[in-house]
Amino acid sequence: MGRKRGRPRNARPGAASVPTATRPARKNWFLRQSGGVQTLIVLGVTALVIGGHFLLWGAILPAVGAAVGRVPVVSTVAGWLFGGGAFMAWGVAAINHDTAKPETRKRLHVVAWVWTAIAVQLFPTGYADGVSLPVDFWAGVYSGAYGLILSPVALFALMGCWALFLKLTKRKQELSHQATGWICVGYATLLLVWGSTLLRM
Template identity: 70%
Template sequence: MGKNGRRKQRQRDSQRERDDSSVRTTTKPAKQAREKNWFQRQHGGVQTLIVLGVTASVVGFHFLLWGSIFPALGEAVGRMPVVSTVVGWLFGGGAFMAWGVVAINHDTAKPATKKRLQAVAWVWSAVAVVLFPSGYANGIRLPVDFWAGVYAGAYGTILTPVALGVVALGWWLLVNKLFGHKKEPSNQAVGWICVAYATLLLIWGSTLLRQ
């Protein structure tokens, strides 16, 4: 009985060790808390001041852009129809081109290069947001070709959520349903979609808006 008891005890100890090892293997490590960014580390009052400052800057740059920069630039390129439209389109359409370049090179670019491309895209996006056609903007007289390019980029920025919805629906219908590929679009696919959208805005500004 003594030997049998010790044997059973060893078996129970061995089983307990296997169970403990299995638990340690299957237990997932706890997720590390995500570090707060600079804005999140600020106090509530500071965050409010930052938001107000950014809002005032956007509004101020909007008036500066439409009241001073666009009239001067339009006068400089207004006599060259194609160039004038492209220059006007660059303010909004160029942002989509910039994000297209970021997405296309996302998997191959070096980290430093990727950061520079993203910085350019974010700055360009900020300029595109300021293009919104307010009542003040609508009262500014610009050469027709230049105006068409600017407004193509401006309305293209406003219609971005609609464009994203159309692209998502098209991807779901064509790729997921028609071809049966259950996958998300790659970074390169997203990049070329951005380039195509920017090109479509340029074509729109060159044709429809000038009629």
């Protein structure tokens, strides 16, 4: 006969297994700061964005426009890069998200965030409207600026179309990183086409 197994010697009668406690999610750097520090950070970033806006429109864009304004195609692409390039950068980062090495993925995200910070400063204010730029370069710049403003609308429309597609096909699937990346690339390309054609009419 086989040996009858009993309760382990160290086990207590009626003892239940205690679930392992999970560690709470660690807050990011900003949330770990005190309220006063967070306020100073927000004020500092706001001041940098406003100052960067005047610097970009008052000095950088006119200088770049003067340098490339004589070549229509190059001029439009150069202007588009300031805003449309941010969407292209996010597209490249998303497409390579699953295949790139962690260090490469981190660098792509840094580039995308820096480019986004530049694009945000393209917001077409009254001061920006008063800056004189070559027509082709102006079209490229404003295609990126308006593309940034319209991006929430484009995102809302995209999510609506995706939800309708899932409903019609009876699927439950989220957009992959690669699909999101190609959408960003397509949107950036659409802005370039818009700046090269319709925006100048």
